[in-house]
């Protein structure tokens with residue numbers, strides 16, 4: 831006689847997203863989203879990171895008028911990658 835376990839096939843609802851090791855760069859990257867499982871090209875968002883503040887401090891010390899430059903230019907910023915479908919944060923490219 832076969833016993834049935836109601837609810838045993840149910841997946842837990844609080845799913846932890848386990849991402850495979852993924853190296854993100856500065857550009858949008860094609861990845862499989864760990865959240866919605868779609869193959870997507872990430873959307874990127876530039877954010878102030880350690881490199882921005884480090885550059886600003888150096889400029890503040892040596893070239894005061896240009897202290898603001900790292901905050902308004904992209905080359906120093908960290909790049910955060912998001913899934914365009916489910917908006918999950920997939921990874922960050924850090925300059926430092």
Ligand SMILES: [Zn+2]
Nearest residue numbers: 863866913916
């Ligand atoms: Zn997704």
